[in-house]
Amino acid sequence: MSQHDCPNDKSTCWSCPAVEFKGHVDFRACGQAAFRKAASGQLVVECKRRPEIGYFDPMSITYDSCTEWRESEYGRLLKGMRVLILGMDGYLGWPLALKLAKLGCEVHGIDNMVRRKLVDEKGGQSVLPIESMSNRVAAAKRQLDVDIHFREMDLLDRESLFPYLQEVKPEAIVQFAEIPSAPYSMASVDKAVHTIENNVVGTLGLLFGMRDHAAEASLIKLGTMGEYGSPLTGRPLFEGLFPGEATLQYQGEEWSLGGELTPRDPVSFYHVSKVQGTFSVYEACKYWWLRSYDVMQGVIYGSHTDELAADPALNTRFDIDEWWGTVVNRFVAQTAVGEPMTIYGSGNQMRGYITLKDAMQCIVRLIAKPPEPGQYDVVNQVTDVFTVRHIAETVAKIGQREFGLDPLIQRLENPRVEAEEHPYEVIHEKLQEQFGFQSESSLEEEIRHIFKSALEPEAKSRIEAQRDVLTPRTRWSGEQKEMAVLETIRPAA
Numbered sequence: 129m130s131q132h133d134c135p136n137d138k139s140t141c142w143s144c145p146a147v148e149f150k151g152h153v154d155f156r157a158c159g160q161a162a163f164r165k166a167a168s169g170q171l172v173v174e175c176k177r178r179p180e181i182g183y184f185d186p187m188s189i190t191y192d193s194c195t196e197w198r199e200s201e202y203g204r205l206l207k208g209m210r211v212l213i214l215g216m217d218g219y220l221g222w223p224l225a226l227k228l229a230k231l232g233c234e235v236h237g238i239d240n241m242v243r244r245k246l247v248d249e250k251g252g253q254s255v256l257p258i259e260s261m262s263n264r265v266a267a268a269k270r271q272l273d274v275d276i277h278f279r280e281m282d283l284l285d286r287e288s289l290f291p292y293l294q295e296v297k298p299e300a301i302v303q304f305a306e307i308p309s310a311p312y313s314m315a316s317v318d319k320a321v322h323t324i325e326n327n328v329v330g331t332l333g334l335l336f337g338m339r340d341h342a343a344e345a346s347l348i349k350l351g352t353m354g355e356y357g358s359p360l361t362g363r364p365l366f367e368g369l370f371p372g373e374a375t376l377q378y379q380g381e382e383w384s385l386g387g388e389l390t391p392r393d394p395v396s397f398y399h400v401s402k403v404q405g406t407f408s409v410y411e412a413c414k415y416w417w418l419r420s421y422d423v424m425q426g427v428i429y430g431s432h433t434d435e436l437a438a439d440p441a442l443n444t445r446f447d448i449d450e451w452w453g454t455v456v457n458r459f460v461a462q463t464a465v466g467e468p469m470t471i472y473g474s475g476n477q478m479r480g481y482i483t484l485k486d487a488m489q490c491i492v493r494l495i496a497k498p499p500e501p502g503q504y505d506v507v508n509q510v511t512d513v514f515t516v517r518h519i520a521e522t523v524a525k526i527g528q529r530e531f532g533l534d535p536l537i538q539r540l541e542n543p544r545v546e547a548e549e550h551p552y553e554v555i556h557e558k559l560q561e562q563f564g565f566q567s568e569s570s571l572e573e574e575i576r577h578i579f580k581s582a583l584e585p586e587a588k589s590r591i592e593a594q595r596d597v598l599t600p601r602t603r604w605s606g607e608q609k610e611m612a613v614l615e616t617i618r619p620a621a
């Protein structure tokens with residue numbers, strides 16, 4: 129499928145967030161998607177954007193025959209689609225806002241700025257300086273000629289959130305507004321409680337708000353691949369739900385597992401909060417016919433998208449301290465200032481990864497093809513599986529050959545409780561097969577981009593200023609102390 133094919137041409141008004149179901153049947157209580165077939169020809173809808181059509185059968189109009197669904201680079205998008213980004217000031221929220229605004233969406237967002245506060249408290253800072261939200265919004269207007277609507281608000285403040293949902297009338301909601309750090313959540317009881325309360329209660333309140341004020345909007349909820357853990361049996365990590373042909377054999381009998389949620393085995397209290405989010409969303413789709421894609425997000429790296437590149441005032445955050453930095457970004461930053469790349473234990477831990485640029489493409493494609501009412505589905509949003517050691521070696525190779533650096537790898541005692549040797553088979557097919565996603569970046573290219581930014585004099589001095597918080601001290605046991613060095617490796621040139 130080429131990037132310009134429209135994987136949603138033949139979707140119908142059944143899944144369009146602009147229609148409202150009519151009649152007195154409380155179909156939301158009916159539960160399952162099988163209802164769709166039973167309802168065909170019997171259920172009528174009205175289009176909130178085109179009320180002149182009157183009531184009609186939702187299966188009778190396809191997106192490619194509707195004047196409201198316009199072709200875009202990523203499939204058809206509703207003209208001026210109203211998208212609400214929760215956590216717009218964050219690493220992912222801001223580049224998504226720019227991308228959607230460039231695609232002609234009406235972009236709204238909130239944030240309570242907690243990420244800035246927590247990075248500050250840790251003694252870290254974004255390697256690329258980031259502007260205040262008001263300056264970012266002004267820069268987006270100046271550089272990209274787009275309007276982005278931002279309001280400072282806490283997702284937990286339901287007295288503000290619910291009227292805001294009524295005011296914005298979102299057609300898609302992207303839920304990024306969570307505290308995303310495993311080590312932060314393990315550092316103390318207060319930090320664990322903060323993470324769980326913020327993430328679990330925020331999403332739960334949002335679901336009630338959607339039920340009452342935005343029931344037709346699709347919810348793109350960010351989960352994480354860490355919800356699955358890494359099963360030592362080698363069982364594949366299916367996309368959230370078992371495939372139809374999966375069975376369980378026990379004591380000579382066989383049962384179908386098809387469609388059931390796959391096991392979760394979180395690896396920190398942060399991941400526990402994400403698993404709870406998964407169940408809350410799953411239940412809300414079942415009880416109230418909300419619709420959602422739950423995104424099991426791999427580790428994201430890079431700080432580059434076409435929109436961000438337009439001007440430094442549009443930078444997204446790029447954190448590298450032990451709590452808030454993700455691994456590839458941290459390794460490049462460590463190498464840029466002559467610090468060793470710190471890998472935990474053997475370094476053979478495998479995880480799913482994706483670049484920021486590809487992750488943004490995936491989210492746009494999910495917005496463009498909303499789920500059906502009541503549909504809860506899961507995608508594994510990763511492009512590659514790497515060991516930590518492979519990442520360190522790739523950073524080392526590029527650092528040496530292309531930037532004349534002298535990279536070091538240091539194996540440290542592992543602060544986490546995790547398997548260091550394990551199989552890892554991730555199924556990640558839906559985004560490519562159903563949504564038309566094609567990767568536009570690679571580990572090597574992205575490492576080059578990150579090096580270029582990190583070696584700029586201002587960025588380098590911002591890394592140097594936080595040397596103290598680069599090395600891990602937070603152990604899963606609760607102790608805070610430096611890890612013993614197991615081995616120091618200078619990769620051969």
Ligand SMILES: NC(=O)c1ccc[n+]([C@@H]2O[C@H](COP(=O)([O-])OP(=O)(O)OC[C@H]3O[C@@H](n4cnc5c(N)ncnc54)[C@H](O)[C@@H]3O)[C@@H](O)[C@H]2O)c1
Pocket residue numbers: 214215216217218219220221238239240241242243244281282283284303304305306307308326330350351352353425426427428429445454
């Ligand atoms: N970055 C990754 O590698 C990665 C990997 C897997 C999953 N995720 C998930 O993706 C989502 C976004 O991650 P990110 O890297 O952009 O994190 P981020 O911390 O940069 O962004 C989250 C934003 O939400 C805001 N926020 C948090 N709680 C809020 C609340 N109660 N009300 C309003 N705003 C609130 C924060 O201030 C922050 O700006 C998170 O849910 C995270 O768990 C990220």
